[in-house]
Amino acid sequence: MTDLHVPEGATWAQLSPRLRRILLEAPDEAVVVATSGSSGDPKRVRLTGAALRASGEATADLLGGHGRWLLALPTHHVAGLQVLARSVLAGTVPVALSPGMPFTAAAFAAALGQLVQEGDGPRYASLVPTQLHRLLADEEGTRAAATLDAILLGGAAADPGLLTRARDAGVRVVTTYGMSETCGGCVYDGRPLAGLRVRLDDERVLLSGPMLADGYVQADGRRDVGRTGERFAEIAGARWFRTDDRGEVDADGRLRILGRVDDVIITGGHKVEPREVEAALRALSLVDDAVVLGVPDAEWGQAVAALVVPAAARDLPEGTDAWRERLRRALPPHALPDHALPRRVVVRDGIPLLPSGKPDLQHIRGLLSRSLI
CATH class of the missing domain: 3.40.50.12780 (ANL, N-terminal domain)
Structure with missing residues (x-):
C-alpha cells in the first residue's frame, strides 16, 4: 500500500x-x-x-x-x-x-x-x-x-x-x-x-x-x-x-536550545544571540512580542533588526525611528550591550505566521531588510 x-x-x-x-x-x-x-x-x-x-x-x-x-x-x-x-x-x-x-x-x-x-x-x-x-x-x-x-x-x-x-x-x-x-x-x-x-x-x-x-x-x-x-x-x-x-x-x-546554527548575528565583529535580544524586548511593558533577526548592512556586515508587536494598539501609528528610541530608553541599563540593541525596527500588530503556527522568518526577514533606519 x-x-x-x-x-x-x-x-x-x-x-x-x-x-x-x-x-x-x-x-x-x-x-x-x-x-x-x-x-x-x-x-x-x-x-x-x-x-x-x-x-x-x-x-x-x-x-x-x-x-x-x-x-x-x-x-x-x-x-x-x-x-x-x-x-x-x-x-x-x-x-x-x-x-x-x-x-x-x-x-x-x-x-x-x-x-x-x-x-x-x-x-x-x-x-x-x-x-x-x-x-x-x-x-x-x-x-x-x-x-x-x-x-x-x-x-x-x-x-x-x-x-x-x-x-x-x-x-x-x-x-x-x-x-x-x-x-x-x-x-x-x-x-x-x-x-x-x-x-x-x-x-x-x-x-x-x-x-x-x-x-x-x-x-x-x-x-x-x-x-x-x-x-x-x-x-x-x-x-x-x-x-x-x-x-x-x-x-x-x-x-x-541556544538557537539555529545560522541565526547568530555578527555585527561589527560582535556576536549577538537573537533569543537574548527577544527576551529583553519581551520583558518590556510596551512590547507584546518580538522577533529578532540579522539583516545585511553595508557598515556593520549585519544589523540587529527587530519586528515588534506593541502591547497597546494605539502605539501602532508611531514611526519606526521613534520606536527604536523608545526601546533603547526602556531597556534597563546593561540589559543588552550597545552592539546588541536593534538598529532596525518594524512595528506590526502581530507576528507573521506560517500555517503551522511558526513565525514566517522569510517574510519577516524581507520586512526587516526593507526597513532601513
Missing part, C-alpha cells in the same frame, strides 16, 4: 482509518508530512507507523497516560498529525477547532467544553506560543487552559515570561523541542523522551532514537536520497539526525 500523504485541511474522519492501520497493524507503512518551511525550504518527511507509535507511547508515559486531545493545529503538519496519532493510540476521538478559522480563546473554550462532555480521563492540547499568549490574554481562555492536564507547547521558542504567566494562572505547560524528522516533540522540558539519545557536535544538536523519520521523499513518493543523506547518518552503530539547532546540556542532563 502507498504511503499516506496528508493534504492540507485533512480531517480526523478522512485520516483515522489509514492512521489506525499504519499505527496498529502495519508499522512499516508511513505517513508523509511537509516540514513547516520556516527557513524557506519545505521538505516531505516519511514517518513510519513504528516511529509514530514510539513517539506517541513515550509521550503518554511522560504525561501520565493516554487521554483525550483537543486539535488546534493543522493536520498536514506534524504537531497536528500527532494529535490524531495519539488519539488513535488512546482509542479516543479528538475534538477539533473549526479548521481555517482564526484561533480565539472563545473557540478554544467551546471546543474544550465539548471535549469534557465526551468522556473522562486526562485532557491534552498541543499549541504554539502565539496561541497560548492569546489564551492567557483572555479570562475565559485562561480558565479553559487551566482545566487541561497538560498543554504541549512547541513550534517556536517559548518566552520565559509567557511560561511564568501560565504557571501563575495554574496552567500546566510542557515545553517541547522537536521537528517533523523526529515525529514532532521529542524533548520535553529539556528531557529526552524514552529511547531518544542526544549528542552535540560543536554545539549542533544531533538526535537518535525510534521516533526518527525514515527520511525524505520526492513529490512522486520516491526516496529523496540526496536530502536524506545530508541529514541522516550512521554514527557509532546508530542512526542520527543532524538538526539545524545549537544547544547545550546542563549538569542535570537537560537540553537547552
